[in-house]
Amino acid sequence: MKHSKWPWLYIFLVYLFLYLPLIILIIFSFNEASSGTVWKGFSLRWYDKLFNSSALISGLVNSLIVGVSAATIVTIIGTLSAVTLFRFNFYGKNFIMSLLYILIMSPEIIMGISLLLLFKFLSMDLGFQTLLITHITLCLPFVMAVLFTRLANFDVHIIEAAKDLGANELQTFFHIILPSILPAVIAAWILSFTISMDDSICAFFTSGPQFEILPQKIYAMVRTGVKPEVNALSTLIFGASMLIIIIAQIMLRERKK
Amino acid sequence: MKERNLFHTVTIAVIVLWLLLFALIPNIIMFIVSFLEYDSQSFVKAVFTLENYKKFFTGAYFNIFLNSFKVAAIATFLCLIIGYPFAYILARSKSKYKGLMALLVVIPYWTSALIRTYAISYMLAANGLINTILIKIGIIDAPLSLLYTEGAVIFGFVYTLLPFMILPLYATIDKFDFRYIEAAQDLGASKLRTFYHIILPLTSPGIIAGTVLVFLPALGLFYIPSLLGGGKHIMVSNIIQEQFTSNVLQNWPLGSAASVLITVIMGIMIWAYYKSSKSFRTKVL
Amino acid sequence: MKQQETLVELKNICKSFDGKSVLNNLDLTIYNGEFLTILGPSGCGKTTTLRLIAGFEQADSGDILLQGKRINNIPANNREVHTVFQNYALFPHMTVFDNIAFGLKMHKVPKNEIKEKVMEVLRIVKLEEFIDRKPHQLSGGQQQRVALARALVNKPLVLLLDEPLSALDASLRLNMQKELKQLQHKLGITFVLVTHDREEALSMSDRVIVMNRGVIEQCGTPKNLYEEPNSIFVANFIGDVNVLNGEVLGFEDNLIKAKVEGRICSIKTKKELNIGDKFTLLLRPEDMRIEKLSEHPDTEGLMIGNIETKVYKGATLDTTIKLNNGTVIKASEFFDEEYEDFDYNMNEQVSVGWVSGWEVVLKDERA
Numbered sequence: 001m002k003h004s005k006w007p008w009l010y011i012f013l014v015y016l017f018l019y020l021p022l023i024i025l026i027i028f029s030f031n032e033a034s035s036g037t038v039w040k041g042f043s044l045r046w047y048d049k050l051f052n053s054s055a056l057i058s059g060l061v062n063s064l065i066v067g068v069s070a071a072t073i074v075t076i077i078g079t080l081s082a083v084t085l086f087r088f089n090f091y092g093k094n095f096i097m098s099l100l101y102i103l104i105m106s107p108e109i110i111m112g113i114s115l116l117l118l119f120k121f122l123s124m125d126l127g128f129q130t131l132l133i134t135h136i137t138l139c140l141p142f143v144m145a146v147l148f149t150r151l152a153n154f155d156v157h158i159i160e161a162a163k164d165l166g167a168n169e170l171q172t173f174f175h176i177i178l179p180s181i182l183p184a185v186i187a188a189w190i191l192s193f194t195i196s197m198d199d200s201i202c203a204f205f206t207s208g209p210q211f212e213i214l215p216q217k218i219y220a221m222v223r224t225g226v227k228p229e230v231n232a233l234s235t236l237i238f239g240a241s242m243l244i245i246i247i248a249q250i251m252l253r254e255r256k257k
Numbered sequence: 258m259k260e261r262n263l264f265h266t267v268t269i270a271v272i273v274l275w276l277l278l279f280a281l282i283p284n285i286i287m288f289i290v291s292f293l294e295y296d297s298q299s300f301v302k303a304v305f306t307l308e309n310y311k312k313f314f315t316g317a318y319f320n321i322f323l324n325s326f327k328v329a330a331i332a333t334f335l336c337l338i339i340g341y342p343f344a345y346i347l348a349r350s351k352s353k354y355k356g357l358m359a360l361l362v363v364i365p366y367w368t369s370a371l372i373r374t375y376a377i378s379y380m381l382a383a384n385g386l387i388n389t390i391l392i393k394i395g396i397i398d399a400p401l402s403l404l405y406t407e408g409a410v411i412f413g414f415v416y417t418l419l420p421f422m423i424l425p426l427y428a429t430i431d432k433f434d435f436r437y438i439e440a441a442q443d444l445g446a447s448k449l450r451t452f453y454h455i456i457l458p459l460t461s462p463g464i465i466a467g468t469v470l471v472f473l474p475a476l477g478l479f480y481i482p483s484l485l486g487g488g489k490h491i492m493v494s495n496i497i498q499e500q501f502t503s504n505v506l507q508n509w510p511l512g513s514a515a516s517v518l519i520t521v522i523m524g525i526m527i528w529a530y531y532k533s534s535k536s537f538r539t540k541v542l
Numbered sequence: 543m544k545q546q547e548t549l550v551e552l553k554n555i556c557k558s559f560d561g562k563s564v565l566n567n568l569d570l571t572i573y574n575g576e577f578l579t580i581l582g583p584s585g586c587g588k589t590t591t592l593r594l595i596a597g598f599e600q601a602d603s604g605d606i607l608l609q610g611k612r613i614n615n616i617p618a619n620n621r622e623v624h625t626v627f628q629n630y631a632l633f634p635h636m637t638v639f640d641n642i643a644f645g646l647k648m649h650k651v652p653k654n655e656i657k658e659k660v661m662e663v664l665r666i667v668k669l670e671e672f673i674d675r676k677p678h679q680l681s682g683g684q685q686q687r688v689a690l691a692r693a694l695v696n697k698p699l700v701l702l703l704d705e706p707l708s709a710l711d712a713s714l715r716l717n718m719q720k721e722l723k724q725l726q727h728k729l730g731i732t733f734v735l736v737t738h739d740r741e742e743a744l745s746m747s748d749r750v751i752v753m754n755r756g757v758i759e760q761c762g763t764p765k766n767l768y769e770e771p772n773s774i775f776v777a778n779f780i781g782d783v784n785v786l787n788g789e790v791l792g793f794e795d796n797l798i799k800a801k802v803e804g805r806i807c808s809i810k811t812k813k814e815l816n817i818g819d820k821f822t823l824l825l826r827p828e829d830m831r832i833e834k835l836s837e838h839p840d841t842e843g844l845m846i847g848n849i850e851t852k853v854y855k856g857a858t859l860d861t862t863i864k865l866n867n868g869t870v871i872k873a874s875e876f877f878d879e880e881y882e883d884f885d886y887n888m889n890e891q892v893s894v895g896w897v898s899g900w901e902v903v904l905k906d907e908r909a
Contacts, residue, residue, distance in 0.1 A: 165645035
């Protein structure tokens with residue numbers, strides 16, 4: 001191991017394996033040719049086609065709508081319940097914790113079909129509402145996990161100090177607890193948003209034809225082969241994810257200061 | 258203390274109701290439906306039967322079931338083989354960019370798994386990058402059929418799930434106290450024996466966590482066999498998906514039975530993981 | 543002491559956690575304006591007592607009275623009692639100003655008044671220039687002062703301090719002890735401090751309560767506790783002590799003639815004892831006197847032992863003497879002008895005695 005170059009070559013090869021498919025996708029999204037990997041010159045025609053493709057754009061808009069709504073609702077529910085669960089011991093707390101644990105471990109496909117059965121059982125039409133419920137359920141354990149991690153090193157005495165100084169329950173929450181855990185709340189929102197945007201499994205079961213989100217549209221398109229406008233879309237999504245990550249990192253660093 | 262009531266009763270009620278209604282009850286429904294008869298009109302007939310389960314232990318479905326586990330197991334094993342040295346080298350390096358390099362493993366995963374699967378199919382296609390390069394440098398004359406093979410499916414799983422193996426391994430190896438190695442070698446153990454007797458047992462929690470985190474999703478990610486296997490190499494997840502989404506094949510009880518089976522297997526694996534990590538903690542730490 | 547007006551009263555308080563009793567029929571009175579310290583080992587119930595007064599815990603039974611009114615059911619945020627926490631519990635996301643102003647804001651005090659009051663209390667704790675700092679930019683001692691200021695600015699009836707100095711290093715701790723005492727004196731606010739550090743308790747308090755296993759062992763002034771402990775536990779907790787066994791031989795005037803670890807001596811006590819009774823004698827190391835045996839050729843009726851260890855401490859010479867029956871005695875003798883260079887040889891046989899009248903007699907606890 002001592003200063004040998006071989007281990008780093010191995011590391012490099014693994015990175016290559018992880019990044020190459022995405023890099024190819026990005027490069028060929030600018031290719032003039034309509035298929036294959038033969039470079040025929042730089043072109044933005046697939047981006048043009050993408051923005052004129054109503055299917056993909058409407059899918060993207062739907063994804064964004066459900067992503068923002070689900071992330072916002074789940075962050076509110078999750079934050080409130082995580083704080084309450086953290087602060088008080090009560091009968092049934094372990095039951096909630098184990099349900100959350102099962103939820104985080106259970107494969108998305110199981111969650112998708114079991115919720116589909118519930119919605120059919122309740123005679124609900126598959127669409128925005130059912131998808132929203134699905135995504136909230138999907139994200140809930142992750143939000144709780146992020147907040148529990150933050151709360152684990154939260155000083156309980158700070159809450160007592162606030163009460164001691166005359167703050168009631170709501171004042172304590174808004175003046176003391178929320179500002180202290182805000183970075184975790186924001187992180188939970190971003191995480192939920194990405195989980196919702198990325199969900200390529202649950203949505204197949206619990207969203208109907210009148211409200212299809214992006215992964216469903218992409219899946220339908222690429223099942224039949226290569227679609228360069230999907231390359232273009234992937235590039236944009238990858239770029240947007242990078243941007244969000246960089247902004248989040250900078251924000252976290254600012255907070256630390 | 259009275260003040261606690263309203264605010265907290267409401268939040269607790271919301272989370273409890275949500276979990277009951279959208280986590281517990283759906284699974285109970287799924288469990289019940291798996292024991293009911295199929296009906297082409299109303300999807301389900303309220304007659305008890307074990308037929309749905311029997312199907313999975315005989316004939317074509319049984320083969321698909323077995324094959325799913327084989328594919329998932331091979332993918333998991335490959336992830337371990339590729340991921341372990343990677344995590345080991347990274348965790349042991351003294352580079353100050355260590356954390357950043359671990360982050361680099363995760364970054365591709367912030368794009369949709371579906372898009373990544375699509376990227377793989379793009380690379381493996383007959384006129385894709387690999388074939389083009391191989392033809393250009395003259396190793397082959399005609400394109401190889403890489404896509405729509407079982408190998409492509411496994412490749413897809415490894416590509417998609419590798420970070421879930423690397424990260425827990427990295428976390429355990431990073432915490433590992435390397436003085437044990439020096440102690441073992443000091444006592445005359447060879448490198449191979451040190452690895453087998455010291456490093457491997459002490460990093461086993463990471464191995465087990467990674468295995469669970471790769472194996473379970475591999476059973477559920479239906480679009481990987483469907484996009485990369487081209488409908489020829491289907492897995493149990495495809496059966497489930499078809500029973501619930503296709504227009505012709507809908508057989509909910511059958512799909513539910515398959516889901517229950519997967520859930521049971523998942524339960525056993527998580528239980529084993531929990532047991533092993535617990536006994537590891539009591540034995541070693 | 544000035545006229546004592548009762549401020550807080552705990553009556554018959556019982557409290558248990560998960561079936562484990564922490565406080566057992568506790569009765570406690572706190573007088574207005576005093577500096578009271580609750581002293582005890584960890585787990586003795588002292589912090590629980592404090593938290594009951596603050597309102598963070600609910601008593602299982604018994605009454606808590608503040609100015610004669612029962613406050614058991616008044617939540618912490620409505621009690622005119624404030625706490626300085628062990629780790630200060632400053633709000634990490636707020637500046638010093640906002641931390642201190644928090645209580646006033648919660649009580650809807652007008653803005654300009656808040657500013658005035660905060661500045662005033664900052665002057666008292668000498669932190670004016672740190673007004674815009676965040677807690678993590680302050681030293682431990684400064685954080686401590688902010689915590690004090692944050693509680694004091696609300697003019698509480700009682701200030702509760704939960705081991706407030708334990709996180710500071712030794713020299714800072716001594717300084718803060720003095721400052722706390724001065725501050726209490728200046729403001730006239732009742733301080734109730736909880737600690738396991740006996741020196742802290744003795745040096746700051748008007749009154750000390752020693753607690754053990756959920757009950758009050760003894761209550762009194764520091765001097766009183768040190769000189770007249772009423773149990774081995776208190777004696778041990780308040781300082782080093784020698785515990786000797788004695789037996790009553792007879793009575794002479796109002797003195798008791800007794801035999802203590804072989805030594806025949808006269809002892810003064812108010813305790814009622816009969817001939818033949820066994821008792822325990824408590825003696826501080828500085829009460830002990832060691833005599834060279836050459837002065838007493840006859841060892842009959844003396845406490846005889848060998849010097850086992852000796853430690854030169856500058857002002858004192860600390861020795862331990864192992865008696866013939868195995869008991870080890872600690873002694874701490876001051877150097878004075880007469881015997882400037884007294885010293886012992888290791889293993890030297892000596893006779894051990896004490897300054898007559900400084901002994902404390904306890905009835906045998908084992909009986």
